[in-house]
Amino acid sequence: MRLILIGFGNLGRGLARALIEKGNFIREKYSLAPSVVAVADEHGAAIDVRGLSLEKLLEVSEKKGSVAYYPSFGSEGKSSLEVIEEVDADVVFELTPTNIVSGEPGLSHIKKAITSGKHVVTSNKGPLVVAFRELDNMAKKRGVQFRYSASVGGSVPVIGLAQRLLAGNTIYSIRGVLNGTTNYILTRMEKEAAPFDVVLREAQEMGIAEKDPTLDVDGIDTACKTVILANAILGVDKKLSDVSPVGIRQIRPEAIRLAREAGYTIKLIGVAKRDSLEVGPRLVPIGHPLAVWGTLNAVTFEMDLAREITITGFGAGPRETSSALLSDLIDIHRSVGE
Amino acid sequence: MLVRVEMELEDVPGQLVKALDPISRFGGNIQNVVHERDKKTPLGRVPVTVVFDVDERARFDKIMSALREMGVRVTRVGEMGAGLKSTVLMVGHIIHTDIRDTIDRLNSLEGVRVLDLSLAMGAVGEESTARMVIVTEDEDRARAALSLLTEIASQKKLLLIKSLEETR
Numbered sequence: 001m002r003l004i005l006i007g008f009g010n011l012g013r014g015l016a017r018a019l020i021e022k023g024n025f026i027r028e029k030y031s032l033a034p035s036v037v038a039v040a041d042e043h044g045a046a047i048d049v050r051g052l053s054l055e056k057l058l059e060v061s062e063k064k065g066s067v068a069y070y071p072s073f074g075s076e077g078k079s080s081l082e083v084i085e086e087v088d089a090d091v092v093f094e095l096t097p098t099n100i101v102s103g104e105p106g107l108s109h110i111k112k113a114i115t116s117g118k119h120v121v122t123s124n125k126g127p128l129v130v131a132f133r134e135l136d137n138m139a140k141k142r143g144v145q146f147r148y149s150a151s152v153g154g155s156v157p158v159i160g161l162a163q164r165l166l167a168g169n170t171i172y173s174i175r176g177v178l179n180g181t182t183n184y185i186l187t188r189m190e191k192e193a194a195p196f197d198v199v200l201r202e203a204q205e206m207g208i209a210e211k212d213p214t215l216d217v218d219g220i221d222t223a224c225k226t227v228i229l230a231n232a233i234l235g236v237d238k239k240l241s242d243v244s245p246v247g248i249r250q251i252r253p254e255a256i257r258l259a260r261e262a263g264y265t266i267k268l269i270g271v272a273k274r275d276s277l278e279v280g281p282r283l284v285p286i287g288h289p290l291a292v293w294g295t296l297n298a299v300t301f302e303m304d305l306a307r308e309i310t311i312t313g314f315g316a317g318p319r320e321t322s323s324a325l326l327s328d329l330i331d332i333h334r335s336v337g338e
Numbered sequence: 339m340l341v342r343v344e345m346e347l348e349d350v351p352g353q354l355v356k357a358l359d360p361i362s363r364f365g366g367n368i369q370n371v372v373h374e375r376d377k378k379t380p381l382g383r384v385p386v387t388v389v390f391d392v393d394e395r396a397r398f399d400k401i402m403s404a405l406r407e408m409g410v411r412v413t414r415v416g417e418m419g420a421g422l423k424s425t426v427l428m429v430g431h432i433i434h435t436d437i438r439d440t441i442d443r444l445n446s447l448e449g450v451r452v453l454d455l456s457l458a459m460g461a462v463g464e465e466s467t468a469r470m471v472i473v474t475e476d477e478d479r480a481r482a483a484l485s486l487l488t489e490i491a492s493q494k495k496l497l498l499i500k501s502l503e504e505t506r
Contacts, residue, residue, distance in 0.1 A: 282501060
């Protein structure tokens with residue numbers, strides 16, 4: 001299968017490393033031989049229809065700052081949209097940074113990939129919270145696969161579990177701890193009885209929280225994921241503007257102590273139901289499967305036949321996320337039988 | 339279900355232990371026993387009230403027939419209003435926004451009662467946290483209480499942290 005990678009930041013490089021590490025494994029196990037024929041970043045692109053060297057791509061982008069300096073096959077200023085349109089390939093990986101307001105540039109990339117008949121795998125929440133239904137319908141109409149497992153839960157196969165393995169169930173609600181950063185902060189606040197600001201600073205120093213932590217601590221990232229789960233699993237047509245998230249800035253150590261005394265812990269929870277989306281801190285009984293610690297994510301499905309199922313794992317990180325990206329690729333390979 | 343059984347026992351040693359035996363033997367979880375020796379009946383029997391929790395009707399029936407077979411005189415049986423407990427936290431200027439008014443407004447709903455309130459004061463001028471346990475007679479009333487509390491919290495600019503059970 002010929003792949004195009006759009007975006008070569010942490011996630012793109014993580015995928016490249018996973019393709020190197022697991023290349024033989026997926027060739028032997030799934031008779032799938034992925035070949036990266038083009039990679040584009042914000043400065044340009046590298047294109048070779050016979051397949052680029054993943055090692056060289058990593059080296060060039062880390063040393064020189066862009067894949068455009070790839071020897072012989074690099075081209076500075078080549079745009080992502082041109083690459084998607086012009087290069088003959090089977091699958092486009094859309095791995096650019098998330099913009100939750102416009103969905104761009106990911107939205108245009110995905111549309112271009114679909115209209116040019118290529119399957120799409122993305123980790124980008126922006127397009128999914130702005131135009132999920134539109135993209136899903138476009139892909140169905142054009143007969144291409146559209147996969148976004150990596151957008152929610154990182155390595156935790158939340159979407160695949162619900163869409164495929166629980167296919168016989170009517171799912172009533174999805175509740176989850178969907179953001180590792182806030183879960184880490186709440187966990188540290190609980191263990192150390194430390195105030196929010198202090199723990200946030202510690203998390204920023206450790207690289208767990210970003211310099212501008214707004215998206216995480218104000219519940220916006222959790223809201224994005226809740227919207228994606230509602231759209232992908234409950235079949236609704238929701239946008240980010242349908243949620244009014246409440247974050248964790250106002251949580252104080254005393255609140256956590258009072259919760260603890262009554263047998264609860266405080267978690268930032270996203271709840272998706274057909275008629276409502278909620279994001280905010282909730283009291284979770286200690287011992288409940290959603291009472292997970294540190295940077296863990298966890299999602300509980302409530303449904304008719306299987307009743308309740310919870311899945312837990314590591315949400316963040318390029319290596320963890322590459323697990324979801326590779327699974328989507330292998331799944332497309334199986335579905336289309338190429 | 340939580341049941342309350344009133345009975346009369348003969349005033350001879352060992353009667354109370356004998357009467358309690360079938361309750362635990364058939365899976366009842368005894369919560370409270372009141373043995374009122376100073377309120378003997380005209381026939382010289384001692385009134386005893388036992389409150390216990392039992393999870394199935396069938397077990398309850400077994401307990402009752404065992405008691406009757408033993409000759410225990412059961413005078414009254416009743417299921418106690420089970421009562422749903424909802425725990426919530428509130429963060430904000432709890433005192434300055436009149437916590438008493440918050441409680442009164444909740445208590446004014448039929449079948450709703452604020453059972454417990456714990457307060458952790460913040461430093462001067464800072465926000466405080468309150469934990470409240472509200473008991474309601476059934477789920478509809480629990481929903482009504484929480485929706486009123488949500489309204490109050492938004493009026494008083496308090497952060498309301500509901501429990502996960504309330505998000506089903």
